[in-house]
Amino acid sequence: MTHTSVLLTSEQIQDRIRSLAAEIERGYPEGDEIHLVAVLKGGFMFMADLVRAMSERVTMDFMAVSSYGKGTSSSGQVRVLKDLDSVLEQRHIILVEDIVDTGLTLHYLQDMLRARAPKSIRSACLLSKPSRRKVDVKVDYIGFTIEDHFVVGYGLDYAAKYRNLSYIAILEQ
Ligand code: IMP
Numbered sequence: 001m002t003h004t005s006v007l008l009t010s011e012q013i014q015d016r017i018r019s020l021a022a023e024i025e026r027g028y029p030e031g032d033e034i035h036l037v038a039v040l041k042g043g044f045m046f047m048a049d050l051v052r053a054m055s056e057r058v059t060m061d062f063m064a065v066s067s068y069g070k071g072t073s074s075s076g077q078v079r080v081l082k083d084l085d086s087v088l089e090q091r092h093i094i095l096v097e098d099i100v101d102t103g104l105t106l107h108y109l110q111d112m113l114r115a116r117a118p119k120s121i122r123s124a125c126l127l128s129k130p131s132r133r134k135v136d137v138k139v140d141y142i143g144f145t146i147e148d149h150f151v152v153g154y155g156l157d158y159a160a161k162y163r164n165l166s167y168i169a170i171l172e173q
């Protein structure tokens with residue numbers, strides 16, 4: 001039996017996403033298209049709420065990378081399971097991730113997508129655990145900075161469970 005305690009309520013998350021969406025919109029020239037790339041599976045819920053808080057100039061795509069499996073610590077290995085369908089050349093790209101922990105995943109993906117010659121590339125992560133960072137990675141938009149807890153919900157899983165929670169909880173093991 002695992003126990004959880006609420007860290008961020010659904011209301012807190014939605015409020016923060018609305019301000020993030022406005023901040024993102026302000027950061028690009030008016031009329032320019034913004035192409036959001038969500039990292040599956042964890043990023044799906046953040047992506048869904050973020051794009052609904054943004055204007056019509058948004059387009060989106062999805063990619064899937066390997067996760068931790070059943071453990072709770074990074075292997076440092078990033079494997080692309082599903083690549084993008086869209087071309088990134090000359091487009092404004094925002095990588096949308098659930099959480100930046102060691103930073104290894106995001107760092108790898110930024111390098112990989114930068115090689116495809118986008119007009120710009122930024123990253124938006126709902127959560128950040130700075131105390132766990134192993135590589136120095138730039139995150140342009142952060143929803144919440146949190147302490148070193150293993151969290152679940154709102155897209156984040158533990159052993160494939162809890163992704164469907166509308167809030168974020170600390171998993172106590
Ligand atoms: P990083 O490469 O260590 O930055 O980890 C990135 C990925 O690890 C995230 O996209 C998550 O899928 C997973 N992850 C890291 N911390 C947590 C957590 O607290 N709960 C659930 N998944 C996590």
Ligand code: MG
Nearest residue numbers: 040042043098
């Ligand atoms: Mg993830």
